[in-house]
Amino acid sequence: MEDLTRLSVDEFLNQTAARTPTPGGGAVAALAASLACAQARMVAAYSINKATSHEDRAAIDRLGEQLYRADLLLRAMISRDAAAYEAMTAAAKAARAAGAGDASTKAAHQKAVLDAAGVPVQIAALAANVLAILDAFKALSNRHLVSDLGIAAVLAESAARCARWTIAVNAPQIDDQALRDKILTEGERTELHCEGRLASIEAYVAARLQESAAPSR
DSSP states (O other): OOOGGGSOHHHHHHHHHSSSSOSOHHHHHHHHHHHHHHHHHHHHHTTOOTTSOHHHHHHHHHHHHHHHHHHHHHHHHHHHHHHHHHHHHHHHHHHHHHOTTOHHHHHHHHHHHHHHHHHHHHHHHHHHHHHHHHHHHGGGSOGGGHHHHHHHHHHHHHHHHHHHHHHHHHGGGOSOHHHHHHHHHHHHHHHHHHHHHHHHHHHHHHHHHHHHHSOOO
């Protein structure tokens, strides 16, 4: 499977636009969350200066490291989503060719479906983690870059929502209803959690921008 992170921006966009199944929605969601990490890491890099206290510097470094680890995981998810989808498609084709009575190909297909649904579940969870980091970081961020912090938060929340759509399209193929319902419910809860984090961050960003726009006395 091609490592999609090795593509140029133009190549990735062109492959996404092409009449091919991958990269698809899950890969795009992972990329959006990874962009959120990159944007936030830039804010963190500019949030340390000579006046930064030792305590704040340690906190920013710690949050920056957490963003870096999340970023690496999300980059891996870009190609993993494409690989999982291709494996699910191949397993479905094999199951159809073997017929409904073939237990082994049916089991292989179900495993592939769970793998394909599991990737966006992980993407959504990682996006939620990124938003939690940003929420903790907001008060320490460089006040001149709060708009970039807001952009990172919007990207992360959008990634979680995009991942949920990918979960929703794959989940109906899961035969185990209890497991299917659990996965769908988890996706909904993650999305609600992300909405709350985004609201907190956007309220902070809006307040800081309003302060900077107020006329000095």
